[in-house]
Amino acid sequence: MLLFQSSRSQDEYSLKYMSGHMGRSRQKAGDDGDQSLIGPPSSTGGDLLDQNASKPCFVYMLALFSGLGGFLFGYDTGVVSGAMLLLKKEMNLSALWQELLVSSTVWAAAFSALAGGSLNGWLGRRVCILLASFIFTIGGIILSLAPDKVVLLVGRIIVGLGIGIASMTVPVYIAEVSPPHLRGQLVTINNLFITGGQFIATVTDGVFSYMSHGGWRYMLGLSVVPAVLQFCGFLFLPESPRWLLQKGRSQEARHALSRIRGGQNVDEEYDSMRSSIEDEEKESGGGGIVILRMLRYGPTRRALFVGCGLQMFQQLSGVNTVMYYSATILQMAGVRDIKRAIWLSSATSATNFVFTMFGVWLVERVGRRKLTLGSLLGTGLSLTVLAFGFLMSAQYSPPITLHPVDPQNLTCTLYGSCEPCMLDPDCGFCYRENGTAVYDSSCVPVSAASTDHAAWGSCYNQTGQELPDSSLWAYNYCPTPYSWIVLLSLILYLAFFAPGMGPMPWTINSEIYPMWARSTGNACSAGVNWICNALVSLTFLHIAQMLTYYGAFFLYSGLVVLGLIFVQGCLPETKGMQLEDVDHLFTGPLCSCGASDPPTDSSNVQYTRNQPETSPAHYGAAGSGAIAFITVSTETRSAQALNTVCTKCNVRCVCVHSSDNGDQVALNNFIQSTFIHNFLFALFVSYLHLKLLKYRFPFKSKARQKLQFLCVF
Incomplete structure (x- = not known):
């Protein structure tokens, strides 16, 4: 059962049943002048859906070339995981410099994502994608030629600028050129390219890790x-028709739309776009600073809150801690060989890529809301298992049996086992091994020249005092038999995260804003994503030192629980809806956004603007087997006239309206085919009757009446 109630009076809508769905012609209004609530096909109806039912290859080509921006996003954020293991050895990077090289890209991306809103509004989506690919090219050249860590940092910052622009522009561009029934899949393809870029990055890391x-x-x-490939491709691809219309370039917009739709007749879609953009400008008050208009206008303010919240919880779930530090995390879990850690991290990236494909398949079948909720639930459980893996390693951490006395070793001698020794960046674990048994273990200072060996003693192999294989040196990890738990939980984490919380924040943000606010809304939400990303990536190693490794992942799992509560309470379903109508989901109170799923099939029923008879506030549709409950305000009419309006439905419907006393319920055209439907409907009507008895109106002679009707399909 789907519940939609009226709360707006200025912008009025009428319910239209889409042509062709039932295969029947629509009845005309009666002689009494009453207009049917179920009228003829609108300009956004039947023919448009038939037109969009096709799948022109050009739309897929646009999505693929746009997705290269996502690939670069994924590659440049994922490649640092394996490269860092080589860089910290070759350049002797401290923990601070490691965090700087990771987080500098993220902070730069946050800045350019926020600035990208203005750039998108000014230059357009196509030019911004060209700009991002040019920046990626310059950044990649600098990184490959960097002579030292300072130039390396500059290159990472430049790459971050490209990532930020691409991350907020590509989803918007794909959403604006896609037909409604493919929009979710095509926007999710961008995330598939992101995870594909991360996977290719880890494979590249593994291949080049053998170079000395x-x-x-x-x-x-x-x-x-x-x-370079994306830059060359976008030189020949069109601009977003919606952006061109917003800029008043109507002829270019029509030509671009016709090209994108494969030369089909686009008159209806074009007229619908143009009227929607004009109406949105009027609703928002027109002119002024866009972000201030968004904050003043209720629906966009609520949409911005939901969009930014989704992006925030995506990052607070710790996903980029896993992606950026996957090789390091595996080392922390006891995988001491660098090459093995890099190849195992590629297995986690492959999981991320493969399960993102499931997200592409599920997004238009399950819906955004259910997919996000399921993803968060599985992600939280996986983080808990990951934390327990590190907890088991800590509980059974090898004890320290030798305490050598040396002035340099005043701090390291305080530790009694490997775990606290590893949490101190100035100390390392020196030990001998017999099978799985650890003996002659000690905590000694790490060399100032390199983290590959101790400052002195048996693990200071450069002195030649001990044979290289007589003692083992562990920095940043402890020998443990529980590494498999960490690897398994990492794979489970990404398997749950990839189809839902990976793509859905980007997909939903590309849909929930009206045209005039879309660039700014996506820029703000992408900025929140990158700021939270930077905070998480910059603080992970320090949090692990303060809270221990397992404490850090318990913290992330707690934040996922908060995200689950947020999504359950605030996220509505947008599956299958026209972009121009999604913002109507946010006209009501925010806390009720996620109270029920909206329509499962927007091709069945929709609202059309400028019908003075009615004013349901929430755009919606009743899918097959659903019950849509809509409150409509009309001027006083006779009971016969009200019933006439209800019976104009060319579908099975039930009409309910209240009299002046507020306690009379009339049910007309009650059609149910099964006992279950009759039983559920009786329960609903009983509940409604009690509500009407409790809620009475002090009607005047020409007061407004409430007409409530149910259309049961």
Whole structure:
């Protein structure tokens, strides 16, 4: 049962049953002048859906070339995981410098994503994508030639600027050129490219990890290839028709739309776009600073809150901690060989890529809301298992049996086991191994020249005092038999995250804003995403030192629970709806957004503007087997006239209206075919009757009446 209630009086709508769905012609209004609530096909109805039912190859080509921006996003954020293991060895990077090289890209992306809203409004989607690919090219060249860590930092910042622009522009562009029934899948393809870029990055890391020197240059520099390919491709691709219309370039918009739709007749879609953009400008008050208009206008303010909240909880779930530090996390879990850690991290990236494909398949079948809720639930459980894996490793951490005395070792001698020794960045674990048994273990200072060996003692192998294989040196990890738990939980985490919380924040944000606010809304939400991303990536190693590894992941799992509550309470379903109508889901109170799923099939029923008879506030549709409950305000009419309006439905419907006393319920055209339907309907009507008895109106002679009707399909 789907419940829609009226709350607006200025912008009025009438319910239209889409032509062709039932295969029947619509009845005309009666001689009494009453207009049917179920009228003839509108300009956004039947023919338009038939037109969009086709799948022109050009739309897919647009999505693929746009998705290269997502690929670069994924590659440049994912490649640092393996490159960091080589860089910290070759350049002797401290924990602070490691965090800087990771987080600098993210902070730059946050800045350019926020600025991208203005750039998108000024330059357009196509030019912004060209700009992003050019920046990716310059950044990749600098990274591949960097002589030191300072130039490397500059290159990472430049790449971050490209990532930020691409991350907020590509989903908007794809959403605006896609037909409604393909929009969710095509926008999710962008996320598939992101995860594909991360997977290719880890494979590239693995291949070049065998180079004795400079392998990281090839890892970081190969991003130039897809950047050049995207730049060349977009020189010949069209601008978003919606953006062109907003700028008053109507002829270019019509030509671009016709090209995107494969030369089909686009008159109806074009007219619908133009009228919607004009009406949105009027509703928002027109003119002025866009973000201030969004905050003043209730629906966009609520949509912005939901969009930014989704992006925030995506990052607070710790996903980029897993992606950026996957190889490091596996080392922390006891995988001591660098090459093995890199290849195992590619397995986690492959999981992310494969399960994102499930998201592409599920998004238009399950819907955005259910997919997001299920993803958050599985993600939270996986993080808990990951935390328990580290907890088990800590509980059974090898004890320290030797305490060598040395002035340099005043701090390290305080630790009694490997776990606290590993949490101190100035100390390392030196030990011997017999099978799985650890003996002659000690916590000693790490060398100031390199983290590959101790400052002195048996693990200071450069002195030649001990044979290289007589003692083992562990920095940033402890030998443990529980590494498999961490690897398994990482794979489970990404398997749950990839189809839902990975693509859905980007997909939903590309849909929930009206045209005039879309660039700014996506810029703000993308900015929130990157700011939270930066905070998480910049603080992970320090949080792990303060809270221990398992404490950090318990913290992330708690934040996922908060995200689950947020989505359950505030996220509505947008599956199958026209872009121009999604913002009507946010006309009501925010806390009730997620109270029930909206229509499962927008091709059945929809609202059309400028019908003075009615004013349901929430756009919606009743899908097959659903019950739509809509409150409509009309001027006083006779009971016969009210019933006439209800019976104009060319579908099975039930009409309910209240009299002046508020306690009379009339049911007309009650059609049910099964006992279950009759039983559920009786329960609903009983509840409604009690509500009407409790809620009485002090009607005047020419007061407004409430007409409530149910259309049961």
